[in-house]
Amino acid sequence: MELVNRIGEAAEAVDHHPDVTLSYGTVDVTLSSHDVGAVTIRDVHLARAISEQAEALGIAPVR
Numbered sequence: 001m002e003l004v005n006r007i008g009e010a011a012e013a014v015d016h017h018p019d020v021t022l023s024y025g026t027v028d029v030t031l032s033s034h035d036v037g038a039v040t041i042r043d044v045h046l047a048r049a050i051s052e053q054a055e056a057l058g059i060a061p062v063r
Ligand SMILES: C[C@H](O)[C@H](O)[C@H]1CNC2=NC(N)=NC(=O)C2=N1
Pocket: 015, 016, 017, 018, 031, 032, 033, 034, 035, 036
């Protein structure tokens, strides 16, 4: 749950929002830039920030 909180903070900080699915034991994050209907550098930057937060929390990536 802490990771979800940090994802929200990161998204608000850059005004760019992922789709987040919170399940038991996993958090699934999907990123795309809705305004252009594609993946942009904004998505890449936010994805990197989210991965850094997950790593800081000792949460391993699933894929
Ligand atoms: C007005 C505000 O900046 C826009 O609506 C932002 C908000 N967050 C966003 N998040 C995502 N994923 N795509 C967008 O195009 C987008 N646009």
